[in-house]
Amino acid sequence: MKLSLKQPSVLPGFGLTLGYTMVYLSLIVLLPLAALVLKTAQMTWSDFWSAATNPRVVDSYELTFIAALIGSLVNVFFGFAVAWSLVRYSFPLKRVFDAMVDLPFALPTAVSGIALTAIYSGKGWIGRFIPPSFPGAHPLLGGFAYTPIGVTIALAFIGLPFIVRTLQPAIADLDAETEEAAATLGADRWQIFRKIIVPTLLPSILTGFSLAFARALGEYGSVIFIAGTQPKTAITTLVIVQKLDQYDYAGAIAIATVMLVASFSMLFVINLLQWWSARRYRGLT
Amino acid sequence: MATIATYPAEASGGAIRRATTSEPRWVRVLVICVSISFLTLFIFLPLVAVFVEAILPKGLGGYFETFRDPTAMAAIKLTLLTAAIAVPLNLVFGLAASWCLAKFNFAGKSVLLALIDLPIAVSPVISGLIYVLLFGLHGWLGPWLKAHDIDVIFAVPGIVLATVFVTFPYVARELIPLMQEQGIDEEQAAVSLGANGWQVFWNVTLPNVKWALLHGVILCNARAMGEFGAVSVVSGHIRGRTTTIPLYVEILYNEYNYVAAFSMASLLSLLALVTLVLKTIVERKTRATHSPPAEGGAVPSPQSPAPNHEHHRPKHHEAFR
Numbered sequence: 287m288k289l290s291l292k293q294p295s296v297l298p299g300f301g302l303t304l305g306y307t308m309v310y311l312s313l314i315v316l317l318p319l320a321a322l323v324l325k326t327a328q329m330t331w332s333d334f335w336s337a338a339t340n341p342r343v344v345d346s347y348e349l350t351f352i353a354a355l356i357g358s359l360v361n362v363f364f365g366f367a368v369a370w371s372l373v374r375y376s377f378p379l380k381r382v383f384d385a386m387v388d389l390p391f392a393l394p395t396a397v398s399g400i401a402l403t404a405i406y407s408g409k410g411w412i413g414r415f416i417p418p419s420f421p422g423a424h425p426l427l428g429g430f431a432y433t434p435i436g437v438t439i440a441l442a443f444i445g446l447p448f449i450v451r452t453l454q455p456a457i458a459d460l461d462a463e464t465e466e467a468a469a470t471l472g473a474d475r476w477q478i479f480r481k482i483i484v485p486t487l488l489p490s491i492l493t494g495f496s497l498a499f500a501r502a503l504g505e506y507g508s509v510i511f512i513a514g515t516q517p518k519t520a521i522t523t524l525v526i527v528q529k530l531d532q533y534d535y536a537g538a539i540a541i542a543t544v545m546l547v548a549s550f551s552m553l554f555v556i557n558l559l560q561w562w563s564a565r566r567y568r569g570l571t
Numbered sequence: 572m573a574t575i576a577t578y579p580a581e582a583s584g585g586a587i588r589r590a591t592t593s594e595p596r597w598v599r600v601l602v603i604c605v606s607i608s609f610l611t612l613f614i615f616l617p618l619v620a621v622f623v624e625a626i627l628p629k630g631l632g633g634y635f636e637t638f639r640d641p642t643a644m645a646a647i648k649l650t651l652l653t654a655a656i657a658v659p660l661n662l663v664f665g666l667a668a669s670w671c672l673a674k675f676n677f678a679g680k681s682v683l684l685a686l687i688d689l690p691i692a693v694s695p696v697i698s699g700l701i702y703v704l705l706f707g708l709h710g711w712l713g714p715w716l717k718a719h720d721i722d723v724i725f726a727v728p729g730i731v732l733a734t735v736f737v738t739f740p741y742v743a744r745e746l747i748p749l750m751q752e753q754g755i756d757e758e759q760a761a762v763s764l765g766a767n768g769w770q771v772f773w774n775v776t777l778p779n780v781k782w783a784l785l786h787g788v789i790l791c792n793a794r795a796m797g798e799f800g801a802v803s804v805v806s807g808h809i810r811g812r813t814t815t816i817p818l819y820v821e822i823l824y825n826e827y828n829y830v831a832a833f834s835m836a837s838l839l840s841l842l843a844l845v846t847l848v849l850k851t852i853v854e855r856k857t858r859a860t861h862s863p864p865a866e867g868g869a870v871p872s873p874q875s876p877a878p879n880h881e882h883h884r885p886k887h888h889e890a891f892r
Contacts, residue, residue, distance in 0.1 A: 377603050394799060
């Protein structure tokens, strides 16, 4: 069927490679994902709803959502500064700093997790200077381990590359002529920044933010060490793992389905943003 | 292009342009200082912390002591084995997928492209969970596997499968945009000169994409060796049998054996550093080989930033001209 819907080509190997792609994709990705969907479909609605909206689980949604949101917003601010410096300015060791941006992506999450704890816990490198009385610090131990701020730090750490790597090409592609035209018309640098640069970069800023946010929603390894296992700082992925450890499969499946829907919605938003930004650029011509 | 080439104000251009399209000196210094401090304190310090916490408390002797433990060796071996299976599988898949998706036009192509990127949007924990639901004792195939005495979950096959899932699109998403950009002219020429499919692939297509391929393999390998969440769900944490390096780091850490935990973590950090260096070198090679950046291409996705963004920057400047 597929073959008849294909444009003719002199190149060989279409059937073989498409067949292999479909079989491998089905076995590794589609079949296991279908298992989750079918398992969810087998639950009654009331079972699903009570498992997915149990107060502890709702608390975890709230914590994950807010920490991911704040972490990604922090990243928009610092990520913008980093991307701007890397594209427009020159400074010593620039290439090293540029490569450093990918570190949170290259570093395995478990390693980031224990390293961040070693830095921000009450006895840690930076955490030891944060007394228990500090706002948001742990009330007994000081530092940010086992607090919502600790969770936010971990989510901000893993999100940085997404924002910087989305903004860098967009900043490099900014049209200098527009900025020059504005300057000749008497706009000062701050006006140009607010009225030309930020609006032009907005789709990229939103895309980078959404990517970091989506990644943060599903993050596990880099958070659990700094968050600990108490209910107060349990992110949603940790709740899923705890349910599995207690053999509460129905609970784990329900929460996983909610998370999967959230991730796919984010993916949809990201694609919409990409489409929007592509259309905007075309609109300029 | 001229305006763009002269863009970084320091590079060239007159004093007037510098004054009008760059920030005042104090702003520039401030932004650079904020960026450098943020990268150093927030991003680089954790990497330093891993090595200091591994070596400082007990010295180099204590550091190397960690690796004499047979459990540590078993973890290293399992990690290498997992990557040795997952990377080639996804490499072959990446080549097959990029050939049919980049060189042909057919109905349903964009759906297939979206499906290939799917694993990147799935949380690592859920990536593990779906295999538990398929192969676990309460899963679809669990009873059958038990009757035939095959262990998948809480055993090595489950770890390998979960790793294959999370690294699934890494090679494909590097190759597809590049091969789309390169088109099929060279391949068509080769076919018209009498080359068969394999000859076209080995002698024409593969040399054209070798750097992107290497880039994908490097990223795929880094993720395969470092994956934690997905593997953690399917592993069962059986010491010395189903513990990869990241899982062993967790076990040691939870036993308050911090020196050993950070020593094992330092291996993964070295891997991350090597990955970054190789990635930077390969990206420079790619830029040299395929200088004009491509239109469109893969959307960067959660779980991995824009793959080699040099390929994918939208080229709207060219559209002006």
